[in-house]
Amino acid sequence: MAISISVVVLLLILAVIFLRSGGLKVSHALVCALLGFFLAGTSMAPTIHSGLTATADIVSGLRP
Numbered sequence: 001m002a003i004s005i006s007v008v009v010l011l012l013i014l015a016v017i018f019l020r021s022g023g024l025k026v027s028h029a030l031v032c033a034l035l036g037f038f039l040a041g042t043s044m045a046p047t048i049h050s051g052l053t054a055t056a057d058i059v060s061g062l063r064p
Contacts, residue, residue, distance in 0.1 A: 007038050008035065008038045008039055008042060011031055011034055011035035011038060012035060014031045014035075015028075015031055015032050015035050018031060018032075
């Protein structure tokens with residue numbers, strides 16, 4: 001588990017650096033995809049999922 005969290009933190013730092021530097025390249029997209037896969041395997045996954053579900057419910061309930 002400790003290795004997984006370390007990889008998630010490293011990938012998160014790389015993703016932030018890549019997004020700040022400008023255009024998205026293939027290597028940047030790969031880092032972002034790996035970050036998503038590793039985040040899905042952590043204990044934070046249910047919290048992230050419920051947060052995204054709640055946000056989607058709020059947005060779908062808005063009427064223009």
